[in-house]
Amino acid sequence: MGLELSFQTKTDICFAMELMAGDLSKYMIDRPSYCLEHALRWTSQIALGIRALHDIGIIHRDIKAENILIDVRESVQIADYELCYIDGDESPLDREREYTISAVGTTYCMAPEVLQNKLDPGSRATRVLNE
Structure with a gap:
């Protein structure tokens, strides 16, 4: 997900992100046939997103339907990086190395x-x- 803008008030730090239509969990419950129509594309986008994270040294560690957001263009975005592991050198992850x-x-x-x-x-x- 991209950060569109940020600002600070006296009591809060605010981040403005792209508008999302919902998360995959909600779509799976409310519109299962819609999910079937888009499953292949969304799965590919999720896999590419995880690969992109691994290429810059990030392990998400909490991929689940609630953390996959769907934008207004019907594309997915990976969200919630609270539990992620970030390798300090920002290089691609090595499958042979133990990170955590x-x-x-x-x-x-x-x-x-x-x-x-x-x-x-x-x-x-x-x-x-x-x-």
């Missing part, structure tokens, strides 16, 4: 192997991931 061992994010959206690591750090999943 903390499992953060929304539990019900985590991959099973990440959740298993979080619940039982000595589990087989941990050993397999570290081999």
Whole structure:
């Protein structure tokens, strides 16, 4: 998401972003057939967005439907970078490197192997991931 403008009052710092029509979660509940029509394009956009983040050294760590916003042009935007991991040198992520061992994010959206690591750090999943 792009920042359109920012300003400060005596008590608040405000950020103005592009107007969004809603988030993917709301669309999935209210308009499931509409989501089916756009699923391929949105999935491609999400994958490209995650790749772009990885190319600049950012791991989002909380990708879920609520954090995928849909703009007025029916394109998706990845939002909510509160839990992201940012590699200091802004270079592309290396698949062979371990960046962080903390499992953060929304539990019900985590991959099973990440959740298993979080619940039982000595589990087989941990050993397999570290081999």
